[in-house]
Amino acid sequence: TQLLEQSPQFLSIQEGENLTVYCNSSSVFSSLQWYRQEPGEGPVLLVTVVTGGEVKKLKRLTFQFGDARKDSSLHITAAQPGDTGLYLCAGSRRLNYGGSQGNLIFGKGTKLSVKP
Amino acid sequence: EAQVTQNPRYLITVTGKKLTVTCSQNMNHEYMSWYRQDPGLGLRQIYYSMNVEVTDKGDVPEGYKVSRKEKRNFPLILESPSPNQTSLYFCASSLLQGETQYFGPGTRLLVL
Numbered sequence: 001t002q003l004l005e006q007s008p009q010f011l012s013i014q015e016g017e018n019l020t021v022y023c024n025s026s027s028v029f030s031s032l033q034w035y036r037q038e039p040g041e042g043p044v045l046l047v048t049v050v051t052g053g054e055v056k057k058l059k060r061l062t063f064q065f066g067d068a069r070k071d072s073s074l075h076i077t078a079a080q081p082g083d084t085g086l087y088l089c090a091g092s093r094r095l096n097y098g099g100s101q102g103n104l105i106f107g108k109g110t111k112l113s114v115k116p
Numbered sequence: 117e118a119q120v121t122q123n124p125r126y127l128i129t130v131t132g133k134k135l136t137v138t139c140s141q142n143m144n145h146e147y148m149s150w151y152r153q154d155p156g157l158g159l160r161q162i163y164y165s166m167n168v169e170v171t172d173k174g175d176v177p178e179g180y181k182v183s184r185k186e187k188r189n190f191p192l193i194l195e196s197p198s199p200n201q202t203s204l205y206f207c208a209s210s211l212l213q214g215e216t217q218y219f220g221p222g223t224r225l226l227v228l
Contacts, residue, residue, distance in 0.1 A: 030214075033216060033217075040221075040222070041221060041222065042206050042208070042219030042220055042221055042222055043219050045216050048216060090217075093214075102213070102214055103174070103213060104217060106158055107158065108156070108157070
């Protein structure tokens with residue numbers, strides 16, 4: 001069972017276009033992280049969202065955490081070739097005992113290609 | 117510079133020949149983890165460690181072993197590699213479980 005579903009799986013667009021990728025789950029997460037992975041490298045954290053309804057901006061990237069903390073979206077405005085990469089969302093659920101976090105659960109990713 | 121290092125970066129081996137992939141972090145993180153990444157399957161956790169001498173299975177532990185004798189090191193051992201273990205492997209660390217993970221550069225393994 002894939003707890004975090006990312007869509008679309010693949011996205012190929014022209015430079016300057018806007019796009020949104022989604023990360024959905026039926027589970028509630030205490031926090032959700034977005035990573036970007038370039039070919040031949042490990043994933044690198046972009047942002048962490050913690051509060052339901054939270055919106056965070058990172059230059060042309062806007063991240064939103066759903067009100068119920070079950071889903072998140074990443075919107076890129078005026079995409080550039082340098083945005084090309086694999087975008088991964090990862091969620092952390094609070095364990096029933098002790099309030100500690102469980103392991104991060106990763107989605108399969110959205111592979112974005114931005115053509116000049 | 118804060119980082120996670122892995123060695124080797126690339127490895128070609130044959131079925132049954134034991135190998136070890138090293139992982140080291142210099143951030144004094146308690147939590148370390150190994151993942152494999154395969155097309156269409158995403159990142160899957162192999163083993164993780166909450167602290168020294170504390171390790172536990174992830175989602176796909178079969179065929180792998182780990183040890184955590186020191187806080188900074190978390191080697192991945194394949195006692196008898198098989199072709200289905202051909203993959204891209206990532207080591208990651210975080211201050212605590214569930215927090216931001218810092219990934220190593222990856223080890224691309226081919227088992228013939």
